[in-house]
Amino acid sequence: MPVWLMSECLQDAHKTGEADLRAHMEEMKGHHIAEIEELKLENADFAKRLEDLYATKVWLLTEGSRLLAKIIHKGPEMTQAVAAVNNAMSAIGVNSRVHGGYLHPLKKKKTPYGEVPLINWNAEAELNTAIACFDSLSFPVVSNLSNFVDEPLSKI
Structure with missing residues (x-):
């Protein structure tokens, strides 16, 4: 080639x-x-x-926590627990006043103290039960939060 x-x-x-x-x-x-x-x-x-995550974080730390506290504060669980403690404390207070008022004129009374009809003899046990219920409160609004993990902020 x-x-x-x-x-x-x-x-x-x-x-x-x-x-x-x-x-x-x-x-x-x-x-x-x-x-x-x-x-x-x-x-x-x-x-x-x-x-979106940043907006969710801001909302959760401001509005969300405020809303959660409000729901817990006004919820039936908290209302019932506080009412039970309040009622038990009132009964103990009444017992104390009746006891104080009864001991003063004790010498003139014929009814033994143990038979005074106004006294709630179970008041202390009721208070302990109410306090135990208050201490073991659970709030559905808090336990249900895990259901919203994958939901958008608008749904929460």
């Missing part, structure tokens, strides 16, 4: 290889651009989710 023909063949092969390389580089460039656009969209989604 003559040298000039070999030279032309090499030049053609070089041009073909160069064209193939450029085509491959353009294809890779297009692929990378598509990946970059996909990552930008994913990043925008993460940024939105981060903003």
Whole structure:
């Protein structure tokens, strides 16, 4: 094969290889651009989710905690427990006043102290029971919070 023909063949092969390389580089460039656009969209989604999480945190620490305390404070569990303690304390107070008022004129009374009808002899046990109930209170509003872990702030 003559040298000039070999030279032309090499030049053609070089041009073909160069064209193939450029085509491959353009294809890779297009692929990378598509990946970059996909990552930008994913990043925008993460940024939105981060903003939502921050808004949820702010709401939870301000409005959410205030609302939770209000619901607990006004809920039937707290109201009943406080009423039970209050009623038991009142009974103990009445017993104390009756006892004090009874001992003073004891010398003139014919009824033994143990038979005084106004005294609630179970008042101390009732108070202890009421305090135990108060100490073991559970609030459905708190225990149900775990059901909202995956819910959006608007649903909470």
